[in-house]
Amino acid sequence: MxxxxxxxxxxxxxxxxxxxxxxxxxxxxxxxxxxxxxxxxxxxxxxxxxxxxxxxxxxxxxxxxxxxxxxxxxxxxxxxxxxxxYPRSDTSPSPQEQMERKETMRLLNRIISELPQIFRETVKFRDIDGLSYEEISEKTGQNINTIRVNLSRARKIIRDKYTKCRNEHR
The missing domain is CATH 1.10.1740.10 (RNA polymerase sigma factor, region 2, helix turn helix motif)
Structure with missing residues (x-):
């Protein structure tokens, strides 16, 4: 070159x-x-x-x-x-923290499962599987800009629903 x-x-x-x-x-x-x-x-x-x-x-x-x-x-x-x-004598999460993490994961999984399929797949490929936009494009046949838009919209829905659920349980 x-x-x-x-x-x-x-x-x-x-x-x-x-x-x-x-x-x-x-x-x-x-x-x-x-x-x-x-x-x-x-x-x-x-x-x-x-x-x-x-x-x-x-x-x-x-x-x-x-x-x-x-x-x-x-x-x-x-x-x-x-x-x-701030030295800690015990680095493992407390039972309360463990319970909160499990509850958060359950809530996020529920919210993601309720997304439209195209958003759900995009979030799974990008945020869970760690695929690049190019790899997602190859798997789905969508162009990269569409993937970016879908991912942005999906994340906004997840964020909004998560915040709403958390505020309701306080």
């Missing part, structure tokens, strides 16, 4: 990669750094990029993996700091 081809690739996918990173990290600077790191890695792989079916899919996977690594490091650092500040 020539430098010009790589520059065109960067221009064509950088927005999508940034959006993916920002959705996972929620931080502009970390998202930009992640995308930049992925482009550096891709450039280092320059000679073998042609062997990949979809360079964009590879880049999205690399961004996703790098974001997961960052989140793990942040979570580990936070948990270590919290443990130092």
């Amino acid at each position: 020539t430098r010009a081809d790589f520059d065109n690739l960067v221009l064509s996918i950088s927005g999508r990669l940034y959006a993916h990173a920002f959705r996972m990290l929620g931080n502009r600077q970390n998202s930009e750094d992640t995308v930049q790191d992925v482009f550096v890695k891709l450039w280092k792989m320059n000679k073998t990029l042609e062997t990949y079916g979809s360079i964009e899919a590879l880049a999205i996977t690399m961004v996703k993996n790098q974001c997961i690594d960052q989140l793990r490091r942040i979570k580990l650092a936070d948990s270590e700091n919290m443990e130092i500040l």
Whole structure:
């Protein structure tokens, strides 16, 4: 791949990669750094990029993996700091917490089961199975924008119903 081809690739996918990173990290600077790191890695792989079916899919996977690594490091650092500040003698959830978690899962499962089938499938594929939009598109035959819209609508319904149920039980 020539430098010009790589520059065109960067221009064509950088927005999508940034959006993916920002959705996972929620931080502009970390998202930009992640995308930049992925482009550096891709450039280092320059000679073998042609062997990949979809360079964009590879880049999205690399961004996703790098974001997961960052989140793990942040979570580990936070948990270590919290443990130092507030040591717990028992790290297992209390019976009350266990009961609340089970009740929350039952409620969410009920809400999801009541969704229209297209929303239910989209939520299952994305949030439960962890599939990418591209993978969901391959399974369902829907275009990616339709999947994004359906997922957004489904999540809003779930959020609204969950909030309503929680407020009724207080």
